[in-house]
Amino acid sequence: MKKILFVLVLVVYFNLTTKSQVLNLMPWPSEIKMAQGQFNINKNLRIIVDGQPDKRFQLNLIRFIQQLSKRTTIPLDRDTIITNAEASIIIKVNRSGVVKLGENESYSLKIGKDKILLISETELGAMHGLQTLLQLLDRNNSSFFFPCLEINDKPRFAWRGLMIDACRHFIPLEVIKHNINAMAAVKMNVFHWHLSEDQGFRVESKVFPKLHLMGSNGEYYTQEEIKEVIRYANERGIRVMPEFDIPGHASAWMVGHPELASAGGTYKIEKFFGVFDPTIDPTKKETYKFFEKFFKEMAQLFPDEYMHIGGDENNGMQWDKNPKIQEFMKNNGIKSNHELQAYFNGNLLKILEKNGKRLIGWDEIFQSSLPKTIVIHSWRGRESMEEAARKGYRSVLSNGYYIDLFHNCSEHYLNDPLPAESKLTTEEKNRILGGEATMWAELVTGESVDSRIWPRTAAIAERFWSLASVNDVDDMYRRLDAINLLLEESGIEHIKNREMMMRRLCNGSNIEPLRALIDAVEPLEGYNRHGSKRYTTEYPLSRVADVALSDAPDFVRFRLSHNDYLKTKNRENYSKMMNLLDKWSSNQQAFYALASENVALKEALPLSDNLAELASITRKLMGQFNAGIKNSSAETDALRIQVEKLNKPVAEMELPLFKVTLDLIGKLRNGEKEE
């Protein structure tokens, strides 16, 4: 039965590819049928709500109206919502929803020329429906409108999360809030707040105030602020799950509480990044007395069912060196540090359960001695997640969604928590709850974090919500472009702050030559940037590389045209490519004029030179490709050496064009066989 439904839905999806080109929905709904005509919006728009939604729905509806009004410039005020007369938007919600794992979030939306009908079991579904409506808003020369269509929609995975590390750099409250608002815009439902690290303890504890007072340099969230974030997220249908990372990554705890450590001495807040020795002592009774009190306080502060205890990257150095710990292990038959950590987790689990919480932690907590109620959060790989599923544990995937590593959006997008080739049984598959994008904060500040999270996380949100069959990369990039502007309206400052940072770098000069360069380059991927300098928590992160995006926007355009041109030899795409190549060549001089007397920009000069040269080579190669002229093996080798030189990282950035050029060189090689 389930399989048949799946096939039907697929048919619907594929049938619509042509028409759906004009829709900018993300995540793509599970079922959509286009119809003729449009529903026009004017100031007489009236909305009626029927049924028993939670009161959060009214607040979401008011925000929907305000956003609609801003975008349409049409005055639509609170009187738009009526209770006792004829309305053109009718919303029916069967019952009040609860913001917890597995709640019904489905909705159906039918847009006719005169009436819109939005129906859902809980208001959480109707709230998703309102976001779909905002994404559908279109305009022509005489009005704003919604296109007529029918949508039936529900999530593929119940756990669709974003983790923000607020420790390595403190992330201001307002930034947290507008990220939660953006999550709601793309139907995500778990905000995972990474709150303790070597670099900072970020929560006010009234029971142990030395934790935040000594462990945070004054940068922490008060309990009032945390309550406000939880209220704000709950209003948007989003769970807030805190993470207190123990026993490793725990230096900041020990600044105020050195007695928690597995070695004597004093501790300081870590400035550098990596894996450090300070580790909680899991053998002392006092440790658990401390956590009894601590988690009791935090369990009351954070109402979510789940408490994340981290557990990753414990290097075991302090345990190995401490004779008392070694003795404890011997006396208790504990054979490895991994087993000792499992012992620690078992004790924590009891504490959490006493406080009505379920335990979740990173891969490292996985030990079959722990009960099946725990959830494994997989950062190391899909394999370990599947292994857990086979052994009866539920899990959440973050491997492949490390958005701090500057990978292209497509890599995350194509990373399916449950790929078609998965060998898991249906029962095991059901244990894969979903996934989380993870924003680790070594290389971001409150100023730049949005541009690292968005828009890529919208594509990840689609992976968690939409059918596995929705996986056309080019179409995703096309829609992402439109969603990007909606994300901005939700408060995200990814576009705004990047422009500001460019203005600051250019110091009053016209920023366009910098933009032309930076829109064609990408920051070094993976851990290359971390490794290139000894970054610290107080590094300003205001350099050129900090405004480069993981998907260089002009290069994305180039690639889309290029891909299509190789297939179709379409002339329009050819000239789009040529225009971009010309832009990159001719920008060299303008960027030199801008940067040569500005010490902040000077480091990017070689990159601008390389881009110009690479663009000019690529232009020549494209001409050859077009004319069908091939290169000899020697010419090919010479070309490869020439372009390899242009592929050196400059100021922690690189040129994505390089791969296209290299590929072209290969394609243009004379028929002789490569060795």
Place this chain on the structure above:
Amino acid sequence: MKKILFVLVLVVYFNLTTKSQVLNLMPWPSEIKMAQGQFNINKNLRIIVDGQPDKRFQLNLIRFIQQLSKRTTIPLDRDTIITNAEASIIIKVNRSGVVKLGENESYSLKIGKDKILLISETELGAMHGLQTLLQLLDRNNSSFFFPCLEINDKPRFAWRGLMIDACRHFIPLEVIKHNINAMAAVKMNVFHWHLSEDQGFRVESKVFPKLHLMGSNGEYYTQEEIKEVIRYANERGIRVMPEFDIPGHASAWMVGHPELASAGGTYKIEKFFGVFDPTIDPTKKETYKFFEKFFKEMAQLFPDEYMHIGGDENNGMQWDKNPKIQEFMKNNGIKSNHELQAYFNGNLLKILEKNGKRLIGWDEIFQSSLPKTIVIHSWRGRESMEEAARKGYRSVLSNGYYIDLFHNCSEHYLNDPLPAESKLTTEEKNRILGGEATMWAELVTGESVDSRIWPRTAAIAERFWSLASVNDVDDMYRRLDAINLLLEESGIEHIKNREMMMRRLCNGSNIEPLRALIDAVEPLEGYNRHGSKRYTTEYPLSRVADVALSDAPDFVRFRLSHNDYLKTKNRENYSKMMNLLDKWSSNQQAFYALASENVALKEALPLSDNLAELASITRKLMGQFNAGIKNSSAETDALRIQVEKLNKPVAEMELPLFKVTLDLIGKLRNGEKEE
């Protein structure tokens, strides 16, 4: 003695006109001497603080270091501040300052090649010195640096304020805070918070919770938030003065407390703008019992010495119609509504004095029966302020600083609270405390308010701080351009949000044709926009006119070139002008392509057409001017008729170029006398 000093300082200022061209200081310091060389900034920069500053100085110094680090991309962390070794920046502060009217805010700054010395009586002066340093930051191809120089600086007026009306539209807390931060960047020291109006009561009252709960649609500041704003402002040396506007402009009070009104019935929060009837009943004992409790609560919440009671635009309608009030007036020998309001104010004054507060109010409160301790806040004109000064009252000027009315910056800049021609005696002059820019909020939301306040308020800040002789409009506009970017770094979203609003209007299309148009047009000045539509508090204010600036940036550039060209016939300025005229002509087609299918932009099409035609006429006239060709009286008349047609307001905007063109037509008229 004072006069001699004044002349000396002037000499210093004028001597530096050439050199000072490169400095982007605003407000301009009272004394500045340039020297040779520069102080380079690198990661070894160390700062030492000597003396007894208040602890707020440390926080300001950390923010200074962080901003310096962001701008220079040089890692400068908390360890930059040292206490016991050789430092290159030495700061000496004699004593802890108090954030109140008349506190010493002077400082001196000496920048040598290896040492910077910043000396002040209180940390408030040193904080101004840090802002001066940030404005002096410069760069070349090898380093960031401060130019060597010597500055002695102090304010001309002690009261340098910005008022924000948070009632007609609610202004979010974060927006209030970054505005306060920007005020500090231009050495302002009074934040005047307009907190009650017909359209909203914006403060949580624990004594009378119906005030905010029923009077605000849920949009108000909690007492915790207010305390946070006061702490934030105090840290930046800025007073927070609240205004509770009574007896008129008081509808919102009466929603929860109809017993305060001078007429029976129920009241609602006003949606429209203007002057409304609801007025406090000044004759009932219960009124004063209410205010006794209310002002006791607010006096404790707001620590500033001054409490603003508004008092403007009481239309007296409810008083005239209420027989009991009429009888009360008769029985007490009160002959006019103005006298009745003075009676009311007298009673309020007693309440405020009991709570340790001084009373300040708008012009209308002025009645010589009130003691000389009150301060008159003049919105109606300099004359009424001077009259008050002659009668012994102190006053603050806002007439001429109504930044909500879309006037050019130069108009506010040249409006001196104490112009050279003033006939006041020295003693009377000393009663003029300063002034305040006033941001009334009929036509702004949290999204757009920054672009209405800034950068113009920086020029007003200079008027209040700098010598009267600093009044070169062209130089002000030149410096304002640089200060604009620093304002952005202080958190102001005037540039960012305008770009976002343009992106929203263009719905994903390239915004450049809109920018080219909008950078050449201005919103209708004065009360013309208010009058053009029945705006309400819930109008979205997201139209094209809402992104037009009071000083159209391209037109400012045009005018600067034009002014200079008329004087010097400089060819470079001629081509700058021609380039802009060409840009305006050629943009017509691009804007048509962008706007003709977008209902949100369509209303601006005639404006784009008019601009193109006006630019093309102006281009022709400039050619004539250049060639010395005159027009006959008939040709002149025909031209005037032609351009007058292009001067019609379109979608609440107009073309500042029109005046230049009209002026040119006059200049090119044949020698015949005008009738």
